[in-house]
Amino acid sequence: MRSFPLHTADRIRAAVPATGRAAWPEGGGFVALFDAQTGAVTAVLEDEHHLSDLRTAAAGAVCARALSRPDATRATVLGTGRQAELQARALTLVRPV
Numbered sequence: 001m002r003s004f005p006l007h008t009a010d011r012i013r014a015a016v017p018a019t020g021r022a023a024w025p026e027g028g029g030f031v032a033l034f035d036a037q038t039g040a041v042t043a044v045l046e047d048e049h050h051l052s053d054l055r056t057a058a059a060g061a062v063c064a065r066a067l068s069r070p071d072a073t074r075a076t077v078l079g080t081g082r083q084a085e086l087q088a089r090a091l092t093l094v095r096p097v
Contacts, residue, residue, distance in 0.1 A: 006036035011047065053086055061090035073097055 013029035031051055033043040045051060064075065075097045077088045091097055 057086035057090040061094045065094040
């Protein structure tokens with residue numbers, strides 16, 4: 001079994017004090033990944049909603065796996081757009097739908 005190094009992550013957004021507005025569009029910013037043992041920065045990922053959308057879909061899939069019957073083969077996704085698509089794709093990773 002392959003093991004991966006432990007990391008921590010922080011989502012960061014900046015605001016411009018003079019305007020009080022965010023420097024990025026709503027949901028934007030970046031995620032910094034840190035080595036959990038040394039604290040060294042190992043990656044910086046720009047987030048223009050995509051990482052947030054993936055995180056939301058992954059959380060939905062984890063809930064579906066925990067709350068659905070193990071033999072479930074059908075699911076319903078209510079909604080449209082990118083989030084509905086990602087929710088449906090994430091479901092296929094935890095159930096044979």
